[in-house]
Amino acid sequence: MTPEVLIGILVLVAVGIVALLVRRMESRLGSGNGTPGDLAEDRALLLRDEFDRARTEANTRDAALREEVGKSMAAATEALAASQKEHLTGLGNQLERQVRELREGNEQKLDQMRATVDEKLQGTLEKRLGEAFAQVSQRLEAVHEGLGEMKQLAEDVGDFKKVLTNVKSRGTWGEVQLRSILEEVLAPGQWEANVKPLPDSDAIVEFAIRLPGRDDQQQVWLPVDAKFPQEDYTRLQEAQDRADPEAADVAGKALGQAVVRAATDIRDKYLGPPHTTEFGILFLPTEGLYAEVLRRQEVVDQLQRLRITVAGPTTLAAILNAFRMGFHTLAIEQRSSEVWAVLGAVKTEFGKFGDVLAKLKKQLGTAQKTIDDTGVRTRAMERRLREVEEVPDDEAQRLLDLTGVEEPGEDALAEEQ
Template sequence: MDTSLILLLLAALAVVQLVLAVWLLARRQPAPDHSELLSVLSAMGAANERTERELRHEIGESSRGARQETAQAFATFQQALVQQGAEATRTQNAQLDAFSLQLASLQKTLADTLNTQLQGLSESNARRLSEVRATMEAQLAQLQQSNTAKLDEMRKTVDEKLQSTLEARLGESFKQVADRLEQVHKGLGEMQTLAVGVGSLQRVLTNVKTRGVFGEVQLEALLEQVLTPEQYAKQIETKPRSGQRVDFAIRFPGRGDDGAPVWLPIDAKFPRDDYERLIDAHERADAPGAELAAKALEARIRVEARSIAENYLAAPHTTDFAILFLPVESLYAEVLRRPGLMDAIQRQHRVTLAGPTTLLAMLNSLHMGFRTLALEQQASEVWKVLGAVKTEFERYGEWVSRIKEQVAKASDTLDKADTRAKQMRLALRKVEALPEAQSQVLLPPTADSEGGDTP
């Protein structure tokens, strides 16, 4: 019997007993017999006990049957579960074997694909590396050739400019010297012509001021004829704080840090009275008078030379010597006839005598010196330009060295990548490669690889 049915019967029996008890209590009898009731209740209790024992017996029997059925069902379920587990194990083993076969095949395919791609990548890298090296070597060779050509062209241009400039300046200077010499010869002829008019000139030069102006005018004419206005000055104080101004002074470039010029004083003197007495004595054939006039002229020249040295010479502001200009060639010739006069003046007072022709030759020499100095300055500027070009070329060489280092670093990196690819190829040598189609499906190429593979 089922346990629920037994419990239901027990509940129904209890209800019946409760109803009977209620019914007995509800009956109204005048003299109830409690003994009968007690016997009935005792009988009912005994019946209930019997029923209870029977029910307990039935419940125990049913429980043992249910336990046996449950144990049997559990054993059956366990056996079915074991059978299903064994079946599932066999199925899983079969699936694992199949999956292992597929995985091995896939691994082989993947290894072959990777090996193929790595081999292609290695070949592509080697090809690109060789192309990069060839390109860089060609560019470096072209760059070196271009630099060599440019340097040769620059050197040739500088040499041509220097040669042409030097030839032009020297040719121009020699031409000017020839012109000046021709003018000197013409001047000598003109001086001989002017000697005829000395008498009329003597009447003009009647006072000291007129004689001084004549010498200054002739000296200024000679300076203007040879030098530029920037190369000389007029009425300038060559000795600082002396208050004495020389007629003319030639400007030389200074050697000091302040850039102050160095002056060459030139003072014009014309001792007309002594010169006229000497000429008169010669015309009268008066030898003692000519000698006395010549000594007076010599003394006058010495005084003028000492005055020039004291008033106008002050080294290093001036040169070590000055020039005393005699504006008449005949006067200069008479002074030169005095034995030892010119040497004594140069030695004692550092003054050089000069007539018109001699001063013109001196000025031409100074002009040539100025032009030579200008050429030296231009040559120094050219050398500075060449020095700057050399500096830039050295800097350019440093840039080329840096580019060469960068190219060497890139080459080392590519060599390392090539070595790494070879190592990976050796590691994947035992793995079989997949066909190209399967490798493309498993490992689709990227845009970079597609673009890199194209030449």
């Protein structure tokens, strides 16, 4: 029973009690014989007693009702608590089951994902490892080949070092490089190898450039000799690598002295105007050596006083190109008179050719006049022959004694035209 129903019952009971009390009071007042004051007092007492009794009964009923309501509320609360507990228990069990199912599903999916990821990682790892091993193998093979090339290069460097260590081999290497430049720039007749430039000396220079003399006299030689002071240059480089200025200065002075000695040797052995030029060329086979010599102004000044021009590979090529252009200009100047003579002969022959053309024109005019006269006579003969009766071809050939003579066909006439 709900609290609202109990409260409604209590209200109805209270209303019934009040109605009953009123009815009893009216019955007592109707049967009494007292005065109005007594009646009023009795009525008041009666009402008080009735109200007290009604209050007592109401209190009793209220207490009973409260007790019953309390019991009902307690029972309802216990029932609601039990129902909620049962509901919560079921909900907890259901939630636990769903969580367990969700956990199991997640674990299965995670296992599947882990297996898939492991499989892909394994495949990718194997592929990457295979590619990495292939690249490493290729790199190792390339390194092996590079080591072989480095070994060969080291052997070649060793051989080259042996060549440079030997003085004769160094000289041969410089001569080979100098010959290569001469062959590349100049024509074969513009230079010679192993030339004896001075008639009264047995000294032979490695190479000499043939220059034309003055007034068509005998040729003039320009001596070109190759030198390579490799020991002094090597000591200078080693001192510079060690950052040793004192050793570098000593080695630089020694290098300059070696170059000056070589220039003096060229001047004393190979220079002798008018058979040679007044200067010679000292060829240094490396650009580094050439640059080191040019850095030392005192060496350059001594070479100028000795009338020796020092040249590296690039500088020598530029000098030879200048000589080649000079050779071309000189050849053009020397052949200019021949060219004018040829042009004069051509002019004379061209005048004769004009005379021949005039004669040919005159002869062609005469032939044209003769052909015109022949045409006139032919037309006159045709007019006269129109009155003569034509005879068959066979008869005409017999009368004119033309038997066996074939007439020209259309093809022959076309060819003649």
